[in-house]
Amino acid sequence: MLPILLVRAPINGCLSSLKVGGWIELQDLSLVPHLPGDLRSLRDTPIYNLSEELTRAANQLGTPFCVSEYMDLLDAAGFQDIRVRTQLVPCN
DSSP: OOOOOHHHHHHHHHHOOOOOTOOOOOOOOOOOOSSSSSSSHHHHHHHHHHHHHHHHHHHHTTTOOHHHHHHHHHHHHTOOOOOOOOOOOOOO
């Protein structure tokens, strides 16, 4: 996880280095717990409280857990056909 400001220059450089039809892949980790239904069932659980604290700390460090930030940077750099794939990871 890099601060958003540090990611901007490499993203701009990637676009100029790609050949026609080329692509890049970015991966990031979000620690916000998700359920295939109503998130209210997770409130006040230890995993939810941990994710809230980590999200707050990441925001203070300038590294928000927010895919839309990366999408905006990719769009501003000139990338097209931007796709986001979310994969849920089970945890206990």
